[in-house]
Amino acid sequence: MDETKLRSHLQCPVCTFLPHNAKFFACKNGHQICQHCYDKVKKCPQGRCQYSSPPTRELVIENMISEADMKINCENAGRGCHVELIRELLIHHEVECQYRLVPCPEADCQRLVVFSHLHDHQLRDDGEHSGRPVPHTEEEEHSFKIALSNEDIADVMDSFYVNKGWIVGGFCFYRIVLKKTNFWY
Numbered sequence: 001m002d003e004t005k006l007r008s009h010l011q012c013p014v015c016t017f018l019p020h021n022a023k024f025f026a027c028k029n030g031h032q033i034c035q036h037c038y039d040k041v042k043k044c045p046q047g048r049c050q051y052s053s054p055p056t057r058e059l060v061i062e063n064m065i066s067e068a069d070m071k072i073n074c075e076n077a078g079r080g081c082h083v084e085l086i087r088e089l090l091i092h093h094e095v096e097c098q099y100r101l102v103p104c105p106e107a108d109c110q111r112l113v114v115f116s117h118l119h120d121h122q123l124r125d126d127g128e129h130s131g132r133p134v135p136h137t138e139e140e141e142h143s144f145k146i147a148l149s150n151e152d153i154a155d156v157m158d159s160f161y162v163n164k165g166w167i168v169g170g171f172c173f174y175r176i177v178l179k180k181t182n183f184w185y
Contacts, residue, residue, distance in 0.1 A: 003070045010065055012037055014045055017073040020065055020087065024058035027051050032058050036078045076100055079114050119172055 011018045012034035023035040027044035028051070043050065065072065071084040076099035083093055094100065101112040104121060113121045167173075 006068065007070060010061055010068070014041075015078065017077045018065060018071075018084075019075065019077065020072045020090070021075045024061040025051065025055040026058050027055075032061055074099070076114075080116075 007018055012024070012032070014033055014037040017034065017036075019034050019036065024032050025035065025038045026032050027047070027049040029044070029047055029049045031044050031046040031049065033041070033044070033046075037045075038051075038055065069086070071086055072090060074081040074083045074085075074090060074097055075094055076097050077083075079099040079101075081097055081099040083090070083097070085093055098116040100115050102115045102118060104111045104113050104118070106122070111121075
């Protein structure tokens with residue numbers, strides 16, 4: 001069977017992706033759907049059929065995708081990435097994919113954000129973000145305050161940490177602050 005025909009049998013019929021890190025489920029009539037699409041629907045989009053609870057896994061489809069020597073979609077395809085590569089090359093792409101999820105550098109935010117949307121996410125003025133733009137000149141520094149509260153230690157006032165963003169060579173860099181076991185890193 002040629003790659004095009006095999007792909008048409010294995011891909012999710014809803015999003016038409018061939019995700020390599022996703023589970024596949026089947027409705028009671030055997031229609032397959034990837035986990036990303038399954039999480040968005042209540043009934044099978046192919047025949048308005050019901051899913052069993054828990055849904056039936058399509059392990060044969062998952063194994064065929066994991067063993068197939070063909071181009072597969074980036075794991076970030078559901079967020080907008082259109083890259084299709086063979087598995088060995090795809091692993092390297094996904095590390096640098098502009099649609100990968102990254103933690104917001106604001107300590108109070110704690111959200112995962114699509115990398116290509118991080119700059120716009122930082123510009124929000126919602127109490128967790130400063131809403132101030134990052135400068136658009138080379139090697140210029142941008143400072144904004146982040147309130148870090150430590151709820152686990154009694155009688156401690158909020159302290160302030162100045163987080164900075166830099167643009168160098170057209171790339172925006174942020175310091176990421178994390179809290180682990182009552183310590184800020």
